[in-house]
Amino acid sequence: MFKSGFVTIIGRPNVGKSTLLNWIMGEKLSIVSCKPQTTRNNIQTILTEDNFQLVFVDTPGIHKPKHKLGEYMVKIAEDSIKEVDLVLFLTTPEIEVGKGDMHILEQLKQCDVPVFLVLNKIDENTADKVAETLKNYSEVFNFTEIIPISALKGKNVDELKTLMVKYMPEGPKYYPEDMVTDQQERFIVAETIREKALRLLSQEVPHGTAVEIIAMKKSDNGTYHIDANLLCEKDSHKGIIIGKNGSMLKKISTYARQDIENFLGTKVNLQLWVKVKKEWRDSNNLLKELGYKK
Ligand SMILES: Nc1nc2c(ncn2[C@@H]2O[C@H](COP(=O)(O)OP(=O)(O)OP(=O)(O)O)[C@@H](O)[C@H]2O)c(=O)[nH]1
Ligand SMILES: [Mg+2]
Structure with missing residues (x-):
């Protein structure tokens, strides 16, 4: 059976969304920087293997916009939720669920596709902080799967990939198998x-x-x-x-x-x-x- 579907990667600015996308794709298709609000467009990439095709959408970080560009960025990120088969909600070990994440989770409550909690940057945080954060986040939202990763080091990313495929519906190859992105x-x-x-x-x-x-x-x-x-x-x-x-x-x-x-x-x-x-x-x-x- 061939499985396929669309996966959006959403979260606050700077949590490592583009880094994760690049690691999964094995090449740099989305730019990365240590400054927030790096990504400004929805960037679609395509990962095709023998038995599945995952189409990823890397989105701008969701934040309180201060200008029209910011409004556009937040709108396209939030709209992406409505068009996919799976949502990766990316965050970092913070212990408490902050206002920014709460705002995103409120919107995710409306969506009827699986939502994974992907806790990134575990390489620079203690196991205790990771465990505490996972506990607090799972109390405010009913995540389909919970997975701590390091997008920078590739830790647990293969496991994440396996989990994503598990939740994909049976479906066609949306794109030719040698196509990796829709960007020019x-x-x-x-x-x-x-x-x-x-x-x-x-x-x-x-x-x-x-x-x-x-x-x-x-x-x-x-x-x-x-x-x-x-x-x-x-x-x-x-x-x-x-x-x-x-x-x-x-x-x-x-x-x-x-x-x-x-x-x-x-x-x-x-x-x-x-x-x-x-x-x-x-x-x-x-x-x-x-x-x-x-
Ligand atoms: N230590 C560590 N740093 C990470 C990890 N993942 C990403 N980073 C760093 O976090 C910073 C932000 O990464 P991006 O991938 O640009 O973050 P983003 O979520 O796409 O940010 P926006 O596009 O601004 O929303 C960069 O300096 C990355 O190198 C990780 O797993 N561990
Ligand atoms: Mg980005």
Whole structure:
């Protein structure tokens, strides 16, 4: 019997949703950073094995939005619950169930598919804290399965995979078996650049960045030529992103190029420009242009 279905990974920002997705897929398809609100779109990936196909949705962290971009992110994450066969609710050892998680669990009470409690980051927490958290969470919600994992180290992830397959219905191959994601190459390239900006910049600067691919062409010798705009919200941020003698921009561009070369499997020539688009996170038009609107 062939089993298949859709699985959403939801939780607060920074709990390790994208890290888990990448570990399951065995390749980096969703960007990761130590800063909250890294993922901004629902990212769909497909894992096909002999007897099953799991279609995952990595979602933005659910938080209290402060601008229209945030509202969009939370809406698509919450909407994903309605369209799947299984929900992975990801959280980290906190002992008490916090307000943010309570808010998500309230919404999950309305859904009629299995919900797993996936407690991540057990590698950096004591066994006592893990046990206490599991106990407190299971008192406020009736989870179908409970599993502590480390997405970073891959601990218990195979066990999680087996459990997910157990709850999948019999079904078709929704996607061809060699397809791993529905994201375009362009999107992954843009995300890779944004990831480096998130990692290298600090405070509020990286959260106001976005990436626009202007051109992406392959030349006869196989090299990709990519031109991209790195957008930011303020003139003062532009200076910080460029850095002294262009040093910060060079760093972002070098790290991004290395990852993009690995991803595309060929040499890349990346030209990065910094542009200011004031308050883009609250502009419906700009959000639409940047792909943050349905
Ligand atoms: N120690 C430890 N760190 C982890 C683990 N999983 C993820 N992290 C770290 O947690 C941070 C956030 O990881 P992400 O995967 O970007 O988290 P996310 O839930 O996708 O975050 P958003 O996209 O902002 O909602 C990164 O620094 C990861 O390296 C884990 O199992 N153990
Ligand atoms: Mg993420």
